[in-house]
Amino acid sequence: MLTDHHCHILPGIDDGADCPETSISMLAMMKAQGVERVVATPHFYAHREKSVEHYLEKRQRAFEKIRNDSPIKDIRLGAEVAVERGISEIPGIEKLAFEGTSLILMELPYAEYRPWMSEEIYNISAEYGLKVIMAHIHRYLDYTKKEDMESLLSGKAILQINNEAFDTFRQRRFVKKLIKEDYPLVFGSDAHNLGKRRPDWDTALKRISAKLLEKSNNTLERYLL
Numbered sequence: 011m012l013t014d015h016h017c018h019i020l021p022g023i024d025d026g027a028d029c030p031e032t033s034i035s036m037l038a039m040m041k042a043q044g045v046e047r048v049v050a051t052p053h054f055y056a057h058r059e060k061s062v063e064h065y066l067e068k069r070q071r072a073f074e075k076i077r078n079d080s081p082i083k084d085i086r087l088g089a090e091v092a093v094e095r096g097i098s099e100i101p102g103i104e105k106l107a108f109e110g111t112s113l114i115l116m117e118l119p120y121a122e123y124r125p126w127m128s129e130e131i132y133n134i135s136a137e138y139g140l141k142v143i144m145a146h147i148h149r150y151l152d153y154t155k156k157e158d159m160e161s162l163l164s165g166k167a168i169l170q171i172n173n174e175a176f177d178t179f180r181q182r183r184f185v186k187k188l189i190k191e192d193y194p195l196v197f198g199s200d201a202h203n204l205g206k207r208r209p210d211w212d213t214a215l216k217r218i219s220a221k222l223l224e225k226s227n228n229t230l231e232r233y234l235l
C-alpha cells in the first residue's frame with residue numbers, strides 16, 4: 011500500500027494546506043499518483059504551542075474538516091515534531107506518535123549539529139519506547155559535518171526521505187549511500203500545497219525500487235501498538 015509518511019495536508023494548522031479545498035486537491039493529486047495511505051504530519055513546534063493537548067485538539071478539528079470528502083480514506087494522524095532543547099520532557103510528547111503505532115517523526119533544526127539534538131532524540135525513544143523517524147535527513151547535508159552526520163546515522167532512527175531528494179545530485183548520492191548501507195528508510199512527499207511543494211510521487215516512483223518501496227510501505231505495520 012503506497013504510504014506517504016510525511017505531508018502537510020491538514021487544512022489551516024501549519025504552513026501546509028491553507029483550506030479544506032486545497033487539502034482535498036492535494037489528496038486527489040496523491041491518489042492519482044498512486045498513494046493509498048497518508049500519515050498527516052503537521053508541524054509541532056513546542057515553543058509555539060500551548061500544550062500537546064491543545065495541538066491534538068487543533069489537529070483533530072482540522073482533520074474533521076476533510077475526513078468525509080477525502081479521496082484517500084486511510085489517513086493516519088501524526089506530527090512532525092521539531093527537535094528543540096527539552097522536547098523530550100514536554101508532558102504528553104509521546105502522544106505525537108503516528109496514531110496506533112510507536113513511530114514518531116522528528117525534524118532537526120536547520121542549524122549546525124549539536125550533541126543535545128541526539129540526546130533529545132535518544133531520550134524520546136528511551137523514555138517512551140518510541141521509534142524515531144528522522145525527517146528528510148538528506149536536507150541536513152549542508153549544515154552537518156561528515157562526522158556529525160555519522161553520529162546522527164548511528165542513532166538507530168528510521169530515516170525519512172523526501173521524494174525531492176532524487177532531484178539533486180548531492181542528495182541523490184547520499185540517499186544511494188544510505189540504501190547501499192541498508193539503513194531503514196521511509197518515503198514521504200512532505201507536500202505543503204499545490205504549487206512548488208505539491209505531492210510529487212509521480213517522479214519519485216520512477217526512481218525508487220519496488221523492493222525499497224515495499225519496505226517503506228510496511229513500516230507502519232511493523233510498529234503497530
Ligand SMILES: [Fe+2]
Pocket residue numbers: 016017018090200
Ligand atoms: Fe515537513
